[in-house]
Amino acid sequence: MRHSSCFLLCLMRFAAPFAMLAIAGQTLAADLRRGEQIFKQCASCHTLQTNSNGFGPTLNGVIGRNAGTVPNFRYSPAMTEAGAKGLVWDEAALSEFLRSPKSKVPGTSMRFWGFWFRSEIDDVVAYIEANQ
Ligand code: HEC
Numbered sequence: 001m002r003h004s005s006c007f008l009l010c011l012m013r014f015a016a017p018f019a020m021l022a023i024a025g026q027t028l029a030a031d032l033r034r035g036e037q038i039f040k041q042c043a044s045c046h047t048l049q050t051n052s053n054g055f056g057p058t059l060n061g062v063i064g065r066n067a068g069t070v071p072n073f074r075y076s077p078a079m080t081e082a083g084a085k086g087l088v089w090d091e092a093a094l095s096e097f098l099r100s101p102k103s104k105v106p107g108t109s110m111r112f113w114g115f116w117f118r119s120e121i122d123d124v125v126a127y128i129e130a131n132q
Helices: 002-026 032-039 077-084 091-099 118-130
Strands: none
Touching: 032 118, 091 118
């Protein structure tokens, strides 16, 4: 019993770093195609078109925009306040928000926790930026 669980654990210990390396190697440069696929997870709530709010505000022009400022969208008080305090969606802020919406903007009404890898965030941010 002990023996077999050690076997599995050891296998994972040794295999995991190699798997991570392989993944990192493939996605060193932001991958727009992959970003487009990943954006489908956002598309249930967001579009990239102007004046097109869904359950979430349009992400058209979001890079460089103040948080909580799309007209005719009802933000949570937390998001409006974060914007009023100077939160701007540059790449870094957006990446942090996507890694953990609730840590970046406590009280936000955005429910999303779909990312396992940093590279997924990089790719989706690059895709949004390329489609402003
Ligand atoms: C379940 C619906 C939902 C999903 C899925 C979702 N969002 Fe959101 N998003 C929202 C809502 C609602 C808000 C407004 C949050 C608030 O007011 O606190 C928001 C806000 C945002 C904002 C702030 C916009 C602004 O104008 O300040 C960004 C940026 C954002 N989302 C990006 C994304 C990205 C990128 C994805 C995909 C990885 C995503 N969201 C997935 C619902 C969603």
